[in-house]
Every structure is written in C-alpha cells, then in structure tokens.
Amino acid sequence: MECKIKIEKGKHLELLTLMNRIRLFEQIAEELFLHGEVPGFLHSSIGQEASAVGVCAAIGIDDYMATTHRGHGHVVAKGGDVNRMMAELYGKVTGYCRGKGGSMHISCRELGILGANGIVAGGIPITTGAALSAKMRGTDQVAVSFFGDGASDEGAFHESLNIASIYKLPVLFVCENNHYAESNPQAKHQNIKDVAVRAKAYNIDSVIADGTDIMDVYQKTLTAVEQLRKGNGPILMENKCYRWSGHYVGDPAVYRPKDEPLEWKTNRDPIKLYAGFLMENKIADSKELEAITEQETKRIWDAVEFARNSDDPDLTVAMEDVYA
Amino acid sequence: MECKIKIEKGKHLELLTLMNRIRLFEQIAEELFLHGEVPGFLHSSIGQEASAVGVCAAIGIDDYMATTHRGHGHVVAKGGDVNRMMAELYGKVTGYCRGKGGSMHISCRELGILGANGIVAGGIPITTGAALSAKMRGTDQVAVSFFGDGASDEGAFHESLNIASIYKLPVLFVCENNHYAESNPQAKHQNIKDVAVRAKAYNIDSVIADGTDIMDVYQKTLTAVEQLRKGNGPILMENKCYRWSGHYVGDPAVYRPKDEPLEWKTNRDPIKLYAGFLMENKIADSKELEAITEQETKRIWDAVEFARNSDDPDLTVAMEDVYA
Amino acid sequence: MPRSMTYRDALREALREELIRDERIFLLGEDIEDPFGGTYKVTQGLTEEFGHDRVRNTPISEIAITGVALGAAMTGMRPVAELMYVDFAGCAMDQIMNQIAKMRYMSGGQVEAPLVIRTQQGTGRSSAAQHAQSLEAMFAHIPGLKVAMPVTPYDAKGMLKAAIRDPDPVIFLEHKLLYNTTGEVPEEDYVVPLGVADVKRVGTDVTIVATSRMVLHALDAAEILAKDGISVEVVDPRSIVPLDQETIFDSLRKTHRLMVVHEAVERNGWGAELCALVMDHCFDELDAPVKRIASKNTPVPFAPVLENFVVPSVEEIVAGVKDLLV
Amino acid sequence: MPRSMTYRDALREALREELIRDERIFLLGEDIEDPFGGTYKVTQGLTEEFGHDRVRNTPISEIAITGVALGAAMTGMRPVAELMYVDFAGCAMDQIMNQIAKMRYMSGGQVEAPLVIRTQQGTGRSSAAQHAQSLEAMFAHIPGLKVAMPVTPYDAKGMLKAAIRDPDPVIFLEHKLLYNTTGEVPEEDYVVPLGVADVKRVGTDVTIVATSRMVLHALDAAEILAKDGISVEVVDPRSIVPLDQETIFDSLRKTHRLMVVHEAVERNGWGAELCALVMDHCFDELDAPVKRIASKNTPVPFAPVLENFVVPSVEEIVAGVKDLLV
Numbered sequence A, B: 001m002e003c004k005i006k007i008e009k010g011k012h013l014e015l016l017t018l019m020n021r022i023r024l025f026e027q028i029a030e031e032l033f034l035h036g037e038v039p040g041f042l043h044s045s046i047g048q049e050a051s052a053v054g055v056c057a058a059i060g061i062d063d064y065m066a067t068t069h070r071g072h073g074h075v076v077a078k079g080g081d082v083n084r085m086m087a088e089l090y091g092k093v094t095g096y097c098r099g100k101g102g103s104m105h106i107s108c109r110e111l112g113i114l115g116a117n118g119i120v121a122g123g124i125p126i127t128t129g130a131a132l133s134a135k136m137r138g139t140d141q142v143a144v145s146f147f148g149d150g151a152s153d154e155g156a157f158h159e160s161l162n163i164a165s166i167y168k169l170p171v172l173f174v175c176e177n178n179h180y181a182e183s184n185p186q187a188k189h190q191n192i193k194d195v196a197v198r199a200k201a202y203n204i205d206s207v208i209a210d211g212t213d214i215m216d217v218y219q220k221t222l223t224a225v226e227q228l229r230k231g232n233g234p235i236l237m238e239n240k241c242y243r244w245s246g247h248y249v250g251d252p253a254v255y256r257p258k259d260e261p262l263e264w265k266t267n268r269d270p271i272k273l274y275a276g277f278l279m280e281n282k283i284a285d286s287k288e289l290e291a292i293t294e295q296e297t298k299r300i301w302d303a304v305e306f307a308r309n310s311d312d313p314d315l316t317v318a319m320e321d322v323y324a
Numbered sequence C, D: 001m002p003r004s005m006t007y008r009d010a011l012r013e014a015l016r017e018e019l020i021r022d023e024r025i026f027l028l029g030e031d032i033e034d035p036f037g038g039t040y041k042v043t044q045g046l047t048e049e050f051g052h053d054r055v056r057n058t059p060i061s062e063i064a065i066t067g068v069a070l071g072a073a074m075t076g077m078r079p080v081a082e083l084m085y086v087d088f089a090g091c092a093m094d095q096i097m098n099q100i101a102k103m104r105y106m107s108g109g110q111v112e113a114p115l116v117i118r119t120q121q122g123t124g125r126s127s128a129a130q131h132a133q134s135l136e137a138m139f140a141h142i143p144g145l146k147v148a149m150p151v152t153p154y155d156a157k158g159m160l161k162a163a164i165r166d167p168d169p170v171i172f173l174e175h176k177l178l179y180n181t182t183g184e185v186p187e188e189d190y191v192v193p194l195g196v197a198d199v200k201r202v203g204t205d206v207t208i209v210a211t212s213r214m215v216l217h218a219l220d221a222a223e224i225l226a227k228d229g230i231s232v233e234v235v236d237p238r239s240i241v242p243l244d245q246e247t248i249f250d251s252l253r254k255t256h257r258l259m260v261v262h263e264a265v266e267r268n269g270w271g272a273e274l275c276a277l278v279m280d281h282c283f284d285e286l287d288a289p290v291k292r293i294a295s296k297n298t299p300v301p302f303a304p305v306l307e308n309f310v311v312p313s314v315e316e317i318v319a320g321v322k323d324l325l326v
C-alpha cells in the first residue's frame, strides 16, 4: 500500500471508520438474516470495502451515485445513515424508503444516492442520465455508477458507455470485478481478464485499481474525478476484488475452489491491509483502531435496536407513491 | 482491386451477375415504390453490393445468414429468388412469406436465410443461436449476421458477441459500416472510427475490408470462414461502405454533405470497380458485361411481372401461422 | 383564435412552447435533430431554435434513451424521450417497467420521474409486425405509468403539455396515421388534463368508447348509423391511465349499451379492462353485454389487404352497433 | 405408481426425462449449471448427468439468452431457456415479443420456434418491486406466445413436458412459493396438454377461476366456505393461452356466479380478459357481475406487511364469494 498524496490523519481514520462500518453492518445484518429477523434477500459486500470507501471518498455529497443489489457498502460510504438503512432492511417505516424498497432498493435523495437496483446493470443508464443532467445544468457534479463484472455483459452497460462517450458525460463507471457473477466465474461469462479493456469499444479512458487497497482506489478515483470535472468525458474504472461470502446470504458458494476465499481473506483483507498500513506508517496505533471497531460495532447494534423498535409501515403506505 | 487467389472466370461472372442483380432489384423496386406500386417501407442497399456478394460467396447454402431492414442484397447474394422477393415486396401470396412479411421480413428456410429484421440488431442474437445450434449438432455450418454501424450501439450486439466468444461459436458478425445510422453520422453515434475495435471487448478477432471492393471482401471472408469452421470462435468483420440513397426510399438525405454521395458514386462504385478489374485483367470484355446487365434487367422486370400477376393472399392467410 | 393545423404541427407547437417555458425540458431520441427532424417530422425545426443540447440525437440505444431520461428526470430535468416506434419499447422494457414506473414507489416517495416517452403506434402503412403494434394495454398494466392516446390535434397539443408538466412518467402514444390529419387548435396556451374523457359525439342509443385513431372510425360509424336513425355517443377517454370512468359510466347510464373499440389486439387488450370495470361498477345498467371490437389476435401482417382485414373497420363497428341493439 | 414429490423435483424430473428423450433439447440460463443448480435449484444435478453442453450457463445477458434460444429453435434444436425472474423479461422483451412470438407469422409459416422460456414469478418472499411481479397478462397480449401457469407438482411436470414438445414458443411461469409444495406425481411418462383446464374442486354455488398459487388460496377459501354451506367450484385454466373456455363456461352455466383470482395487478390483468370473454359468450348465464380479485395496482412493496396487503388473501376471497351470493 502506498500513499503518494497528503492525507490528514483525520481523513485516514474516517476512511477506516467507514470500512469498519460497512464490514460490521454486513456481518450483523447477515447474522440477523440467518436468524430470520430480516426478510427478503441480502447480498453482502464484505471484502469489497476498499472499493466502496475509496471511490466515495473522492466525490462529494452533491455528486451522484447509483449502485446494485450489493449496495450497502456504497450507501454507507456515501454517508448513509445506518439507522435508516437497517430499518429499511427490516421493512420498517423509518427506513430510507419507508420499508417499500428493502435492501435492493435503498436510495437517498439528499445524499445523491440514486438507488441500489435489483436489475443487474439497471442503474448504469440512470447514472448516465444524472451525469447528463449535471452537465446540462452546468454544475460540476459527477456521477458514479457501481456495478459488477457480470453486469458488464448486459446490453445496458454497452449502451450507457457508448452514449456517455458521445455526450462526453462526467460519469465514472466503476466495475467491481469480484470475479463472479452469482455462481459463474468470470472466465465462464466473459472471455477477457480486465473488464477495463471494454473502454476501447467507446474510446474512453480506463483505469484498473487494486480493489483491496484503499489507497490505490482512492488516489486513482481522485485523478479520474478531476478528469471528469474538466469535462474530458467518462472513465471506466475496474476495481479487482473479491466477495468473501456467497452471492446472497445463505449461499454456501460451493462453486468456488475451497482455498480461494481463504487466500483472499488471509492475504487481501482490505481492512487488515489498511490498518497495517496505518500502523506501519505510525498514523494510528492499535488502540485507536480498536476504538474504531468498538464504536462502529456499537453503532450498528444501535441501528439494529432502532430498526427493531421502529414501526411497520401503516397499510395505507402501500397505496402511496405509485403516482404523485 | 487485387485477387490473390485463383478464381475461375465463371465464378467472377457469377459474382458480377449477383451484384448487378442487387443493383437492379433495388433500382427498380425503388422506382415502383415511388410510383406507389409497392407498399410499406423500402431500404435500398445500392452501393453496398460488394459486401453482400463478397461475404455470401464465401459461404454455402447450408450456412445460415440473417440480415436487417436493408436486406435485399443479402438475400439475393445468398441465392434468393427475385420473383419471390419481389412478390413479397408487393404483399402477394407468392412471396417468400406469403405477403405477411414484406421487405423487412424476407426469409427463406431452404437457403438458410433466417430473415431480415425490422428491429435494429434484433437478428444478431438469433444468428448467434443458429451458430450454437450448428455447433451442438456437430455440423460444420457457420452463421453470418449482417448489421450496420448503428446496430453496433445496441445492447443486443454486445450480448451476442460476448456469448459467442464464451461459447466459441462459428459466427461471423458482419458490420456494414455505411457511416450513417438513419440520419445520424457515425461520429455522432459512436466515438470510434472502426467498429472492428469492439472485438477487443470480447477478445475475438476482427478484420476490416473495403466494402466497395468485392475481391477484398470475398478473400477476407474466405479466410474468416476457414477460421470459423476450425472452431476458433467468432469473428467481427467490418466492411466500410456507403449507401447511395437515403435511409429509406423517399428520404432526401439532406443530412449528408452534398458532395459526399457524389464522391462515392463516382470513385467507389463497387460494380464499376469490379467491372473495371475484370476488363483490365482481361477476364471479361465489355460485351459480356453488358450482356449481364441486360439479362439481369430482364430478370428483375420479369420478377415485377410475376409479382404483379400474383394473387393477393386470401384473407384466411391472415389468421394462419400465429400458432402451429 | 383557433387555427386549423395538423396533428404533427400541434405536437411540435406543444414541444416548442414547453421548451420555451421551462429550461429543464429537453428532447432526446433517434434522428430527432434537424435537418432530419424525426421520422415523422414532429421535432423538425426545434434543433435550429433550441440547439443540439436541448434537442439531441441519441445512438440506436433504447435502453440508454429511456434510462438516461430517467436519471435526468430524477435529478432536476424534465426529459421528453422519443421512441421512434412503440414496438421498440421491447428493447427498453426493463427501464420502462422496472425502473421508470417504479422509481417513486421503490424510493418510498423520495424521488420523482417527471418524464415523457413520446412514441407512435398503429397500423395503416403496411409497416408489418414489428412497426405497427398498439401496446397501450401493456403499459396500462404497469402501475406507475400514465398512458395518453390523443386523437385530435387539439388533444395532442393540450395533452402533450399536460404530460410534460406531469410529475409522473407518461407514455404518450401518437398514431402514425394521424400526423397529417387537421383540426382546430387555439392560439393561447392551454392544457388538456390527463384523466378527463371527451364526449366526441353526443348520442342516446349506444355508447362507443374508442381510443386513438379508432375514435375517427367510431365517428364515421356514428354518422352512417345516424342515417338509420341510430344515435351513437362516442366517448374518447383520451388517457387510459388515469381513466375518467365517470364520463364513460354516465354515458352508459344513458344508453345502456356499450361498445369498446381499439386497434390493439383483442386478447388482454384495454377493452377487456373496460369490460371488467363495467362489470364492477355498472352491471345493472347493461341492457346487453359490452361489445369489444379490436384487432384480431395476430401479429400485424404486411400485405395491405391482410392488414386491413385484421384491424377494426367502420363497417365492423356499424354492424356491431346493430348487433348491440337487437 | 404415484409418488409424492415437490414442485421443484417434478419440474426437474420433466427436464431430465425430456433431455433423455430428445437430444435436440438443451437448457440455457444464468447459474443453472451444477454445483449451483439454479437459483431455485430446479436444474440441480442435470449438468452432472448431461454435461455443460446441454445444460449451459450464460452470461447475465437476457437478450442473448432468449435470442440464442430462438436462433437455435429455428435451426433444429429445442431449447429450454431460463429467465431467473420473470421481471428480467423486461431486459429481453424485444426478443420475446418482436422476434420469438412473431417469427412463424412473419416468415409466412416457413419457420418454427419450438422453445420454452421457463421462469418464475410472484410474491411471498419480500423480493420487492423488481423480483415479484406476475406478468402473464403481458405475455397473453402477444399473439404467438403460449402461457402456462402450473400450480401442482403433477401439472408442473406434465405441462413442462407438453411445453417442451410444443411446436410453438411457450412462456412457462412457475411460482417462487410453490417449489417446496408437494403432491402426487405418476412414475410413468405423461403429459398435461396446454389448453385443458382442470376442475380442482367441484361445487355448485360459485365458480372461482384462479391461476398459479391463487388456486391454493381459492381451495382454502372453498374449504372455509364449505363450513358455511357454500359450495365452491374451483377451476384452474392451467394455461391462459391457449385457454379452455368451455370448461370455465360449463362451470358458470352450473353456478351462474364467477370470481376470477390472480396475483398480477388488477388493471389490465388476465381477470379483465376473462370478464370480457364471459361478456361475449355467457352474459345471460350471469346472476351477478363477475368479481375480480387481484393484486392492488401498485408495484410490489418490500415490507412483509405491505406485500401481504397488496396481494389477494384467502379472507378476501371468502368475503368476495359471500358478496357474490347476496
């Protein structure tokens, strides 16, 4: 891990805090799901925290972001309130979407979060539209679209990158290549190693980052966003990473070689790597780091309490928001 | 124009005959359309004859081919009977589709013509499926998909090339880049000059041919088809060409620079170029060439007579073929 | 002062006036820019006036057209997207049905999707199976969408303005055979609100509810039937979502006989929904079963004789009304 | 000898037996290969038995899945494609509606498209707006498609075999809440032909026509109503295209009261079509208006309380039947 730019200690700790918050949110939600407390599906992003936090740290609250079924991490990284997130997972009226969206549809207007999406690649054109809107309104906002390696096989991916290139839109397409599309390993769903090569089909720039190395992701995103704000057109970023869990909570992921997750967990844990870096460089000591974990653990359990104590939506809520 | 392989005179004349047949079919159909004799839409492929004939000459009757709204040339090149084609344009029961398809839906089962298509890029996945079928049945058939530069922006293009690459299918994707998608010049619909670069996104081979030079198209297709039959996976071929007429018959094409069509017609007329080549190399003399034009002119007017004299489909035909 | 103008010009005038009124509005679609001005020339002249930024061509990418419109609508713009033919909605159906229609709901009301998808549908030009469908029933089945189907230039202009100003996504279905029809259109700004039916002809014996071009067929049939002393009321719902049920039911309460006519295929078409609504609300008012007249359950054939045969004709409507009265 | 087995296992057995019977058959879809065996595990074990050639994973590319299936079907194969959720049909709608459904017609009968699209739909697992729709009415509106909706393991197996052997494209709609339900399934080869309704319970007072999982609700309601001395006949059309109208009308001619229940949203749902058909053919048999019970006109909400609320319940059916009888 390498940091070539000046980053304040506070910023470092903030990044690590967010990574911990994501990890703990996912771990605890997973546990609650397996206990039957949380309905629906859950897709955990454990192992991909560096990508979420590294990218979102490089953009502002005014910038737009859209994500996928595996979106908790991105929402947290963009500043999402874990109380409202957890409540949404529980289907409670205090959730971001008043319990009508659930895990796969969390959005937050004030934070520029255009929404998770249950349709693979479904959010990519939408983010592209947000970028067009920013450009037409003459702001310097950018839009970030998160999606997976599998999503890059969808027609929606192709059409979005092409139109963004033609219109020179300030959109960062972030492919989190975790090497699997559900049960299908990358080599079985696309005949390329780097999704980034697909940028050539649209004559746009691309950049590959180590998605387990937050400093790498963060610095490369800063550079990319600078380009976007200059009006140089869209960029395709590929963050190589790995999802530790199954595709959804409950999936035993028998389709993976046994030692593969072990290898990533042991040697490429984004949080362990970053914590190690901070300690090695004497930016923080282990006490400080433990304090963060403790604080975030408490924060998530508080969120669980908040969700548990929240009300179910009133039945009338079901009939609202179909039309204005 | 260059011919590096041995081609019999008879073959040369056959190719020129087909090119003439296409040109005359389009010219006469256009005229009849403007006189109100032919209903619906017509999309003329004049100027693109070398691509149609050069490609189809390199495959056999058993091989599959699917095309687009601009498909008359491909059907003729694959061996289509102009009587049945013209009758289809007239909506007569003697047409290939008994008058139910029209210009945009001509197909011919016996000739492996899977159909023209009214949906841009709609035929690409279908051709891909035919290639999968050939592979699974263990034949050495290949499948050729014709489409335009505009079609390469559709999601269907992307998904088809990706899956063909993964499955290593014997499919030749032939993009006839005539530099316009309806009224939209290529530079306004895709930020690339060569559609062929898109092959990189799927890690497949590509080849660019001069779509006004039948010898170039033919020889490159032969090589490509050889690769396909060896099981080396799909290839993206791009034939650079130009449509002389408007997008559809009746479109004055005011969106093009005035001298652009003139330039192509004068200097890059595929038929003139080929005829010149045959004469220069003493393969045929002008008399022989004139005889071909005469014969084909008669053939097309005979087709018109055939169509005119054919019956409208009985009304009961409308209710047939919805289900088996 | 009303002037006579074509349906096409009325639509263009609506777009133009709205583009002037609100700078958040922009148009996007295939081949809509000048000098081409759209396949049916509705947008002709608008690029020249408003520039390529606000009237923008897209690649042939229906997913992108609709998805980009949605993203823009969610972030403060008011896009009017054009799908060249309604049939191409097939290419964009995920964005239409899973994203655009549901965004407000899934977000718990946080976001709006104020956008219009203008498109045209229908038969009559030998456009064959992939360019001549009528798909309003599909859209009506998707909660979250509004569905407009104007028949006159007056309605076209007023409803397009209403659609553009609407906070919800509206599928705006023009008809390819109507562009050259003419009618009176006021000079002043006006809006025809969605969800307000129009009694296009007053009558007492039978109510015909017809949509889009079939309103014209119904009016022609009414004229013929009048000669036989049969008085037909023609009700045009104008939008089928929202639907002005009351105007339809009021007419039924007067005539006690109802026919519904549309150009979409009969099976699971919108006429079925109207039958069901009448069952629910006005069963006792019926002196005869509701009569559906719709296209036959086939793809649209190319040959003009066949195309004419599968689509409802004035004669079929005339005969159907007589059936209803025996 | 009938054995009790789950809906899932019955479907798998149908696939397995057909894969053995006819080597032109192959399966394609996302994540259907072993060891994963499909999201709902219907295809589990089949790759091991038949290999990756005949049971093949695809990229996440619904256009390709359906389009490739069509191309293969047109050239001698008999593909069974899987869309993981019916909602994803939005991504493939062009291929489904403009290509697959219309290919035979557009070619003037030259080609066939003998393929099956297996998918699952419905609510009950808090899957929210993009994973819980019921879209049979959309498919039924597209001439050229057949639409199957089995509820029991017996029907599931027999109808899947019929669908695979059918010369036309069939949209085969499983229900996500039915996979673990059990029922008797014979050991011998059998087929349940499409277009043959099944009277799932005989009764005399009211006819309920219900589809898919709603058949179970209707049977539960009938049980409850029986205690009040109300005799309900439950008719399951099993496929809505083709539709066995006669069995439904025969039942109506006996009971003179009809309810239709489905899980798709009410507006322009299949229940509307049934109302219209009854209008056309059996109006005089009706002692009361046909009653529709269907999901409310909203996207499917996530929260279990809300999801339950928008979908028809047994209680609603019971109350509805009582209404029909007053």
Ligand SMILES: Cc1ncc(C[n+]2csc(CCOP(=O)(O)OP(=O)(O)O)c2C)c(N)n1
Pocket: A069, A070, A118, A119, A120, A147, A148, A149, A150, A151, A152, A178, A180, A181, A182, A247, D030, D060, D062, D084, D088, D091
């Ligand atoms: C259009 C569509 N097709 C299929 C699915 C089912 N599905 C959900 S997630 C997923 C895998 C996505 O893979 P990838 O894009 O790599 O993201 P990851 O899950 O690895 O984060 C699939 C197939 C879906 N939700 N939407």
Ligand SMILES: Cc1ncc(C[n+]2csc(CCOP(=O)(O)OP(=O)(O)O)c2C)c(N)n1
Pocket: B069, B070, B118, B119, B120, B147, B148, B149, B150, B151, B152, B178, B180, B181, B182, B247, C030, C060, C062, C084, C088, C091
């Ligand atoms: C899905 C779809 N979108 C749009 C159209 C309308 N359309 C027909 S042809 C065409 C242009 C096609 O351009 P290209 O692929 O380059 O082929 P060319 O016409 O140049 O041969 C368009 C936009 C269509 N038929 N289908």
Ligand SMILES: [Mg+2]
Pocket: A148, A149, A150, A176, A177, A178, A179, A180, A181, A182
């Ligand atoms: Mg992945």
Ligand SMILES: [Mg+2]
Pocket: B148, B149, B150, B176, B177, B178, B179, B180, B181, B182
């Ligand atoms: Mg072109």
